[in-house]
Amino acid sequence: MYKNLDDKFSLPGLADEMLDFWAKDDTFNKSVNEKDPKKHFTFYEGPPTANGLPGIHHVIARTVKDIICRYKTMQGYRVNRKAGWDTHGLPVEVEVEKQLGLKSRHDIYEFGAINFNEECKKSIFKYLSQWEILTQKMAYWINLDDAYVTFHNEYIESVWWALKKFFDAGLMVKGFKILPFCPICESPLSSHEVAQGYVDLKDPSVYVTFKIKNEEYKDTEFLVWTTTPWTLPSNVALCVNPTSDYVLINTKKDEKFILSESRLSVVKDEYEIVKRFKGTELEGMEYEPLFSFMEVEKKAYYVTLGDFVTLDDGTGIVHIAPAYGEDDYNIGQKYDLPVLQAVYRDGLFVKAAGKYAGRNFKECDPDLILELKANGRLYKKEMFTHSYPHCWRHKVPLMYYATDSWFVKTTTYKDKMIEMNKQINWNPPEFGSGRFGNWLEENKDWAISRNRFWGTPLPVWYYLDDDGKEVYECVGSIEELKKKSTNFDEVYKDIPFDLHKPYIDNIKLVSENGKEMKRVTEVIDCWFDSGSMPFAQYHYPFENKEWFEENYPADFIAEGVDQTRGWFYSLHAIGTFLFDKPAYKNLIVNGLILDKLGKKMSKSVGNVVNPFDMMDKHGADVLRWYLVGNSPIGKSKNFNEDEMVDVKNKFFDTLINTYKFFVLYSNMIGFDYTASEKVDVNERQEIDRWIISKLNSVKKKYFENLEGYEITKAIRVVHDFTIDELSNWFVRRNRKRFRYPENEADKNSAYQTLFECLREIVKMIAPVSPFIAEKLYCNLLPNEGSVHLSEFTNFDEANIVNELEEQMAMAQEIVYLVRAVRVKNNLKVRQPLRQLLVPVLSEEEKNRLLRVKDIILEEINVKELKILEGDSDIIVKKAKPNFKSIGPKFGKDVKQVQKIILSFDKADISELQKAGKVEKEGFTFTNDDVELFTENIEGWIVESNNAVTIALDTKLDKELADEGFVREFINRVQNYRKNNDFEVNDKISIFVKTNDEINSILSNNTEFIKKEVGCEKMGNKILEGKEYINTDINDVYCEFYIEKI
RNA sequence: GGGUCAGUAGCUCAGUUGGUUAGAGCGCGUGCCUUAUAAGCACGAGGUGGGAGGUUCAAUUCCUCCCUGACCCA
Structure with a gap:
């Protein structure tokens, strides 16, 4: 006996039962451990952070991962599934700041870095239980007991090992770069963080004029456009495109401006062009600064050249403030310009800035504009809306700010990354070639240091040499740290060994030449942590060397599209350099999950879908x-x-x-x-x-x-x-x-x-x-055990018989057409019909049809199938063009040819069929050029589609009508049985009240009816006091009474 | 502003190495079938294949430009 699903069965209710079964059976562990370790399929789990709640978007990524892993398991692979947790970085710090009410960096210092990091550590697994429940409920098989955790000392040690590899290769260096910078965090933000915080902002865009100093152009001004007036006090140069054309114009108001010729549309008044320049001719021309409260130590205030200057907007002349823009910074380097910083890293103007001192940079825009106007330097002002990056937690606009930072010089092996990316199977593929590929093409060095607290400490120590220059050494293991340290035991005397700040900051090292070294203060970008997981999860190279070598790269990873520049990149960038191989061979990228109207889910809008609710209501399956x-x-x-x-x-x-x-x-x-x-x-x-x-x-x-x-x-x-x-x-x-x-x-x-x-x-x-x-x-x-332990590897090619599939498709096609005819002629399927005609064009087709004859007839309730062979006189055959064939053959004549083919008569068609070709109006047609079909059957109602034509005999004789009647009657009885919840095996008696004609039809078919409806006694005795059922059958009045025996 | 992807019926999606009537499911209307079916089947309504050009005998499919949306980046 097979167990049926009971009446209470529901998919959500199934979860507990199955989870219980798997727990007792230890199915998951068996599904891994019982497999041959040699035949493995390597999966890397991208670590989530457990200090936020899991959402529906986590369910899709994990479903994808689980499907592939379970599938490969059933294919006989050993699929180890080590879970992981991402535990460092700003998200954790933010949570803690919120909890403790810390509003700024200063607050954190007051609270104490030790305490702060302790709080971070406590906060990491705030929602761990929710994650565990989700993992269970959605049936995501992953080994949570053996999870790697990025803040563990062993993990950090592996990351250090990697960093040292970069350092030793000269690829990890300290530099001065423009980075998006949050004035409240007082830290640069990673591109990933920046991406989270774009907000539409209404900003002024101003056209300002710079007075030229040269005698020759005494009254002439450069017309310059900027969207960041607050950077103007830090201006030290202008920049033009060397290959573009610039013009000197004289306006109706007798103003003389220089600007790009293709940007003349910004000029308000009528003008005439006085002179033309190539960009290069402007190089070196000096101008008067707009503001004078910043002192300059080097030559400044002249025109420079830069390819980055575009002519899409503005005036084709760009103002340069090297501290506040990447292009600006590069120009500054190239021309050895001074770097003015009128705004400090806290976002406030410096003391020297007079009335602006101490005020937020964005807030000063209006006053700066007023001052420009007062000085006659403002040509015009517009407001425009653009999306501008904001700090995703403090909601303030970011500054692009020149700052010290440590970089991994990924640009030096960019080509290799591009090359390796081609070996990766992206799904969908366009993400790999497009989104990720382009990102690699435009690769920038990876700013990996963060001026924060809770993260993997940058393992770099330094001393100052005789010239006051910092000399760095990088530590690549705990052993090395101990060996080089002068105070290791002292630092960790009373506390457990912990590589985090602030303890690690107290460790002093001795350099190779005997100098005392202090640690730099930074921690690293947590994306470097997660990108190190292929080796760090197994504490490679300090342990598990063999395992790692066997299991790198991953056969498969999967995450959301938001990881393209996140984890997918960090894995790739680290893996390419360290191991000269891509980190993964195949990946599946899932798209975002939006609400049903296509809007982003957000707590404030209240359209967030709770995965737990969904599973409780409908089941994880x-x-x-x-x-x-x-x-x-x-x-x-x-x-x-x-x-x-x-x-x-x-x-x-x-x-x-x-x-x-x-x-x-x-x-x-x-x-x-x-x-x-x-x-x-x-x-x-x-x-x-x-x-x-x-x-x-x-x-x-x-x-x-x-x-x-x-x-x-x-x-x-x-x-x-x-x-x-x-x-x-x-x-x-x-x-x-x-x-x-x-x-x-x-x-x-x-x-x-x-x-x-x-x-x-x-x-x-x-x-x-x-x-x-x-x-x-x-x-x-x-007796077989779990389906997830079963093998599922192949199909049986021998059992695939195209002929069978085609003939059934043909049967279904015919059935479909007959039903259509029945509907049009108001003939229920219950009413049997005499015969069906199907013309065939070949012997093959005929045989095919004969094999499915019974199925067709039963399905459509017709007595006989009559096959009309190709040469039957009553079939009217027509031809239609096969464009795939005639197109290339007749080219421009196709339209004419089409007409000819459509006009083929019977003689043409039979000649074509006999001879294989036919000539008409100067063209020769072969079988390939023409598709034949049966257009009509003389004297019949036909129905056809591309492949088949059918004709149905819709005439009813007495025999058919009676049979139809009997079927109707059976239908009424069955409906009654069903509506009254009779069991299939219940036997009944039927008593009928109707006219003589019906009575005779029914009594002629009693045995058939009895069999069909499970009836033992049937008669027309009239029972008094019983409630008869009224019905009408084909418009004839009929009553019956049914009794269970 | 740049990049990627997408735009096909009211909704969710197929399809097309370029071939002339563009499909399915859901929803809607009508009818039918059923002793496994909160199912199924048929018919019907519903599409200027986002828009404009171009290449071609032929474009939803290839090319260019534009519009809209999503995401990524500046």
Whole structure:
């Protein structure tokens, strides 16, 4: 006996039962440990931070990871799944600041760095339990007990090892760079952080004039455009594009300006062009500064040249403030310009700035503009809106600010990164070639230092040499630290060993030449931590050398598109340099999850989807399927709960009902797959071989797609097969046969076929929807153990028979056409009809049709199929052009040729069929040029589509009408049974009240009716006091009374 | 401002090495079928394939420009 799903069965309710089963069975560990270590598939888990709550976007990435890992497991691979936690960096610090009410850097110092870092450590796993519950509930199999944690000393040591590799190669250096800088954090932000904080800002854009000093252009001014008036006091130069054309103009108001010729549209008044220059001719021209409160030590205030100057907006002349822009800084370097910093790193103007001193840089824009206007230096002012980066937690505009920072010089091996990227299989591919590829092309050195507290300390110590220059050494291991340190034991005398600040700051080293060295104060970008996970998770190279070498690069990783410049990059940048190989071979990138209207989910809007709610309501199986199946994974997804319910109703309910059907009838009729005598597939009925062929075609596509990491395509194939092929055709067509099989062999053939389909579907969906797959598998094969421990590697090519699939497609096509004719002629399917005519064009087609004849006739309730052979006189054949063939052949004449072919008459067509070619109006046509079809059958109502034409005999004779009547009657009785919840095996008596004609029809068919409706007694005795059911059948009045026996 | 992707029915998505009636599901209307089905089937309504050009005998598909949206970057 097979176990059926009980009435209370629900998908959400299944989770606990299955989790319990896996826990007792230790299924996950078995699925890894019982596999051959030699045949491994390496997966890297991108570490989340557990100090924030998990959201729906985490569910999609983890579903993708889980699907591939489970799939590879079933393919026989050993897939180790070590979890990881990202624990350093600003997100953690921010949480702590919020908790403790610390508002600035100063507050943190007051609170004390030791205490602060202790708080950070405590805060890391604030939501760990939520993450664990999510992991469980969504059935994400990962080893949480053995997770790597980025703040552990061993992990940090591995990161140090990597940093030292960079340092020793001269690729980790201290530099002065323009970085986005938050005035409140007083720290540069990583590009990742910047990306989180773009806000639309209304800013002034001003055109200002710079007076030229040269005698020759005494009254002439440079017209310059800027969107950051606050940088003007720090101006030291102007810059023009060397190859562009500039003009000197004289306006109606007698103003003389120099600007780019292609930007003349910004001039307010009429003007005439006085003189033209190439950009290069302007180089070196001096001008008077706008503001004078900053002192300059070097030559400044002249025109420079720069390729970066564009002519898309502004005036083609750019003002240069080297401290506040990257291009500006580079020009400053090139021309040895002084660096003025009228605004300090805290975002406030410096003391020397007079009335601006101590005020925020952005807030001074209006006053600066006023002052420019007062001095006659303002040409015009506009407001414009642009998206400007803000600090994502302090919500203040960032400054681009020149600051000391440590860099990894990734640009030196950029080409290698680009080369290696080509070896990576990106899914979807355009992310790799486009988004990531372009990012690599424009690679910038990686600013890895942070002036913060909670992070991997930069393992660099320094002393000052005789010239006062800093000399650096980098430490690459704890052992090295101990060896070089003079005070290691002292520092860690009373506290446990901890590589973090501030303890590490107290460690003094001795340099190679005997000098005492102090540590630099910075920590590193936490993206360097996570990018080091391939080796740091196993404390390589200090331990697990062999393991690492075997498991690098990863076979597979998956994360959201937001990781392109995050983790995908940090893995790639670190891996390429250290190991000369990409860090991963395949990856799947999932798109963002938006709300159902396509808006970003945000707490303030209140449109955030809670994954726990979704799983509680619909079950993780459905959620997982929906997330990866409903739209391509790489596209952003508008999350819509209603659509998820559709997935449940259509796919899961169909599968479950098919399963229930199998169990119900197996148990009723006494079938057990394992005990039954196997019928070879070739011995089975045509329809069985057909569904087995379909099944194997589906498996083939499933494997192909998953091997290409195409999850969505893979599961859509299974989805369609389950609903269309298996449930709506195979099971429906065979219902009678399952109830009343012809013989033992037929029974086994039918049931074994259905069983095998179910089993294979269950295996195919196991990676995607692991709970329901497990439940059904264990019920179907109670002695086999978990589906997730089963092997699933191949399909049976020999059982794929195209001919079978084609002939069934033809049958379905014909059935479809007949139904259409019936509807148009108001003939219910219940009404039997005499005959169906189908013309065929070849012997092959005829034979194909004969093989599916019975299926067609039964499906459409017609008595006979008459096949009209090609030469039958009553078929009217027509020809239509095959453009694929005639296009290249006739070129420009195609339109004319089309007309000719459409006008082919019977003689033309028969000549073409006989001779293989026909000549007409000077053109020669062959079989390939023409598609023949049956347009009409004389004297019949026809229906046709591209492939087939049918004609249906719609005339009714007495026999047919009677039979139709009987079927109607049976239908009424069955409906009654169903509506009154009769069991299938309940026997009934029927009493009918109707006219004589009907009575005679019914009594002529009593035996048939009895059999169909499970009736033992049927008569027209009139029972008094019973409630008869009124109905009418084909407009004839009829009453009946039914009694359960 | 630059990059990537997308824009196909009311919604979610297929498809197209360029071939002349562009498909499915959901939703809507009508009818039908059913003793596994909160299912299914048929018919119908619903599409200027984002817009404009170009290449071609032929463009939803290739090219150019533009518009809109999402994301990434400045």
